[in-house]
Amino acid sequence: MTRLNGRTAVITGGATGIGLATAKRFIEEGAFVFIFGRRQEALDAAVAELGPNARAVKGSVSNPADLDRLYAAVKAERGTLDIVFANAGAGGPLALGKITAEHIDEAFDTNVKGAIFTVQQALPLMGRGASIILTGSSAGTTGAPAFSAYSASKAAVRNLARTWAEDLKGTGIRVNVLSPGPTATDLAKAALGEEGVKAFGAMTPLQRMGDPAEIGAVAAFLASSDSSFMTASEVAVDGGLAQL
Template identity: 70%
Template sequence: MSRLQGKTAVVTGGGSGIGLGAARRFVEEGAFVYLFGRRQEALDAAVAELGSSARAIRGSVTDLADLDRLYATVKAERGGIDIVFANAGTGSFAPLGEITLEHYEQTFDVNVKGVIFTVQKALPLLKDGASIILTGSTTGVMGTPAFSIYSATKAAVRNLARSWALDLRNTGIRVNVLSPGPIKTDLAMEVVGEEAFVALGATTPAGRIGEPAETGAVAAFLASSDSSFMTGGEVFVDGGFAQV
């Protein structure tokens, strides 16, 4: 398929997991992708895999100067942006009573502040018909023990999309949320543990955990004109986990 032929995409958290899964699909469908992330080794490996249609820029979504450098590079090299996938995120467990200021600040810094300024700083470069995709989570609509701070950030992301869809009315720019359930990523394996995560996947109606290629396919749909009448929405890629 070539639904994204000639398009320019920016993917934060693009060196692995859901971000890399989306970047793979974007490249397969004809896009040029800028991968933005903190881990140089992962970025280098991703570019080696994706080839000449990908470029890596190291930085953090919590550092506004890093975001400025990212978008200055994109502007100089490509002129504008068709797709922004604000995907970078972090999370760890802390039950009520054990939540620290550091835990709160780190999670909100990456998952909310990072999303806000990833999108806001991209606005001057967004072309007519551009698609903004935010990574949400099933935790944004479910109660999850010891995961309240992460879950609250994802509920915030969901409302950002609703509000921004109104802010962007009549601009031709769309914003939607892609909310994964149990997807096999390095972060999930690290935070939850592989055995527990596989067991969680077995409880879904699909009976398994998902793969980054599956979230990537939905990201490509949201990035393309196939979703041209969708904005302010949320698409779950969760094997039915939060649906039944």
């Protein structure tokens, strides 16, 4: 498949998990990919795995100066930008009654402020036919015990797509949300263990966790002209978790 042939993509949080799986899929379909993240070692390993059609820039999505460096690199090498996958995410569990300001800031700085700056600073390089993809979550629809800040931040991401679809009227730039459910990334498998993976998988009607490559496949669809009449939409890739 070459649905993304010649296109240039930016993926934040692209060194591991869903971001890395999506970078692989984009490259397989003909794209040139810039991955962006905070850990240089992980970025270097990802670029070595992805090959010559990948570049890495280190930085934080909540730091506009870091994003300036990212988009300067894109402009210098590629000139324009066709796809932004705002995938960087953060947030863990903390029950109501124990929530701290720092806990809220961690989730909202990355998931909301980071998404806003990632997209806003990309726009000067984007034109008609470009695609913006935001990573949501099944937690943004269903809620999850002890995940107040994370769930609220992902609900906010869902609304950003609705608002931006209005803001981008007439530009030909589309914006959609991809919302995974439980996904068996290396980090999740290490944190949950074999029994935890089975337990989380049992929560879905498909009785398993998703594979990062399955999320990447849907991201490639949203990035391509196959989804050309979609904007302001949310695509759930959650094994049915938030759909029943």
